[in-house]
Amino acid sequence: MLASRAFSLVGRRSICTSLCLRAHGHAGVVKAEDYTLPAYVDRRDVPLPEVAFVRDLSAQQKALKEKEKASWTALSVDEKVELYRMKFNETYAEMNKGTNEWKTVLGGVLFFLGLTGVILIWQKHFMYGPIPHTFSEEWLSAQTKRMLDMRVNPVEGISSQWDYDKNEWKK
């Protein structure tokens, strides 16, 4: 209710898209934009697309199309191929053919992984400070000894790898 009120206030004339503006000069008929028309598509599951591939035929192609209306045995092989290419862009074999894109993708991935590695190495060398003292050899061995004394994970974990009788790691 409010919208129609506002509409009449503003006036119908000022609400006009660019297409409509153009139509006012051409007796009210708008030329259909390309994106509004049915399109040609090369897809495995669409064997007969909505339009032929070649839209604007040359004079030669128009003559061939006239010849197509007669008996097909009169057409040569080249003419049949030409008619096919007018209707379709790629054959199924060409459509399904693989590309070499995967090499580019793999190369890009590996390159950026390497670049990240370089950045990380630079950071460790130039940016980060020293690691905590609890990572020193003495601390780690004392820590492991305490874990073994406590029988941490005795069934499948670290204590199961220690030979308590010989006081060494199991072979």
Next chain:
Amino acid sequence: MRRLLARRMKFHLFGAFFVSIGCAALYKFGIAEPRKRAYAEFYKNYDAMKDFETMKAAGVFECAPPK
């Protein structure tokens, strides 16, 4: 082109079935069964009190110091 979806679906249905069965079997016989055996072996001749005495002697208990 003929029966394109049916062919693809059959292939993937079989594939999915066998892949999932395979994953389950691999897990069961690669991880679950060995783990069950490891636990059975450990507890077959396990003496809890002896284990406790050894740990106590090593000094890891706060409330049961070695003496």
